[in-house]
Amino acid sequence: MDLGKLLVNSTQIHVMRVLLCPDKFKDSLTAAEVCQALAQGIKKSYPEAIIQSLPLADGGEGTLDVIQEIFGGEWVKVMVKDPLFRNIEAPYLWVKDRQHAFIEMSRASGIELLKKEERNPGVTSTFGTGELILHALKLGAKQITVTVGGSATNDAGMGMAAALGFLFLDEQGNELAPKGENLVHIRQIIPSPIENKLRQIQFQVATDVRNVLHGAQGAAHVFAKQKGADEEMIRQLNNGLINMSTFFPNNEIAQSPGAGAAGGLGAGAMFFLQASIHLASAWILDLVAFDQHASQADVIISGEGKIDVQSWEGKLISTVIQHSQTLQKPIILVCGGLQDRDKIPESMQHIPVYPILVPPISLEEAITQASTHLVRIGESLKL
Numbered sequence: 373m374d375l376g377k378l379l380v381n382s383t384q385i386h387v388m389r390v391l392l393c394p395d396k397f398k399d400s401l402t403a404a405e406v407c408q409a410l411a412q413g414i415k416k417s418y419p420e421a422i423i424q425s426l427p428l429a430d431g432g433e434g435t436l437d438v439i440q441e442i443f444g445g446e447w448v449k450v451m452v453k454d455p456l457f458r459n460i461e462a463p464y465l466w467v468k469d470r471q472h473a474f475i476e477m478s479r480a481s482g483i484e485l486l487k488k489e490e491r492n493p494g495v496t497s498t499f500g501t502g503e504l505i506l507h508a509l510k511l512g513a514k515q516i517t518v519t520v521g522g523s524a525t526n527d528a529g530m531g532m533a534a535a536l537g538f539l540f541l542d543e544q545g546n547e548l549a550p551k552g553e554n555l556v557h558i559r560q561i562i563p564s565p566i567e568n569k570l571r572q573i574q575f576q577v578a579t580d581v582r583n584v585l586h587g588a589q590g591a592a593h594v595f596a597k598q599k600g601a602d603e604e605m606i607r608q609l610n611n612g613l614i615n616m617s618t619f620f621p622n623n624e625i626a627q628s629p630g631a632g633a634a635g636g637l638g639a640g641a642m643f644f645l646q647a648s649i650h651l652a653s654a655w656i657l658d659l660v661a662f663d664q665h666a667s668q669a670d671v672i673i674s675g676e677g678k679i680d681v682q683s684w685e686g687k688l689i690s691t692v693i694q695h696s697q698t699l700q701k702p703i704i705l706v707c708g709g710l711q712d713r714d715k716i717p718e719s720m721q722h723i724p725v726y727p728i729l730v731p732p733i734s735l736e737e738a739i740t741q742a743s744t745h746l747v748r749i750g751e752s753l754k755l
Contacts, residue, residue, distance in 0.1 A: 392407045393665075394427065397677035400739045400742040409747050426665055433522065450463070452501075454480065455486060470515070471513055475508065475518045481523055493599040496552060499535045515573070520638065528636030529643070534550035536644070553609075578651075580652045582630055583632035585617055613639075629649070657691060671704065672696045672703045674692045674703060679707040680712045708739070726749045
């Protein structure tokens with residue numbers, strides 16, 4: 373017997389399996405582009421490595437692109453109203469074979485659609501988001517998922533509901549325009565003529581915001597200032613959210629985590645659409661079957677454009693870390709910039725983090741040449 377041949381045949385050479393699962397690097401690279409750059413670098417040092425790319429998103433910008441990579445589908449463009457009731461073309465993703473529409477509310481009702489001087493949550497509306505939902509219903513959607521974030525609004529979904537046929541009346545029985553400043557004047561809500569149809573649809577809201585509807589931790593007090601509100605407007609908007617909540621069947625909706633997302637759209641979706649609210653990061657990981665892919669990997673590499681204190685508190689990165697730790701898989705993080713080092717939780721301080729933005733690299737270079745630097749980082753990783 374040839375002992376040497378026996379040893380060769382009985383020895384299995386383990387090939388490193390790497391799972392790349394980053395979020396986008398905002399204003400720089402998509403999640404898929406981050407994967408491509410890292411994979412290129414890793415292959416230089418580990419040419420035999422098996423690399424799987426699983427681009428992720430946090431429920432905000434870029435989420436629908438990730439979903440399209442998984443399920444396919446087509447972009448449907450619709451003329452709708454922007455936050456100030458001006459005409460705008462907004463797309464949503466339609467996956468016909470699943471009869472599932474995916475809508476990013478920011479495409480119709482987002483703050484980035486407005487100039488800085490136009491931002492005023494008292495007069496903005498989610499009407500356009502409701503128009504996107506209505507269009508999806510007409511296409512035959514049985515499931516509709518709305519990802520929320522980056523909104524210009526604080527109308528508790530009043531605009532969305534108005535686009536779907538609900539009417540809001542004041543004390544004199546006059547119809548109210550569906551915008552934030554009118555929440556406080558609502559005295560009667562007339563149901564939509566398509567309410568029964570709405571009850572037959574499975575609605576979901578995906579958000580990483582866990583705020584309640586009103587109060588100190590509610591939509592107005594926490595988010596309205598960055599949307600253009602002053603202190604008096606914040607107080608009025610909060611009173612409006614309280615008024616809207618009096619129409620809810622119980623206090624559970626207003627106090628649900630995520631009710632305050634997108635200026636109260638979370639609560640509005642629960643009330644008008646019977647929607648369920650999901651933590652966006654967990655929803656995304658479930659959607660892409662993250663645990664299944666991660667269980668086959670030897671090392672997991674994730675990251676995002678900026679890692680800061682929010683990254684560790686329920687955002688996508690922290691959720692990826694939790695899943696990786698549960699599966700007992702080592703994880704490495706890459707990012708454009710690393711902030712709040714002193715606030716990294718003790719349970720995560722052992723995780724290697726590789727930022728692009730280190731001296732002498734400038735912020736501009738970190739953004740414009742991120743791909744080149746990620747190739748370099750990928751090549752330097754010790755796996």
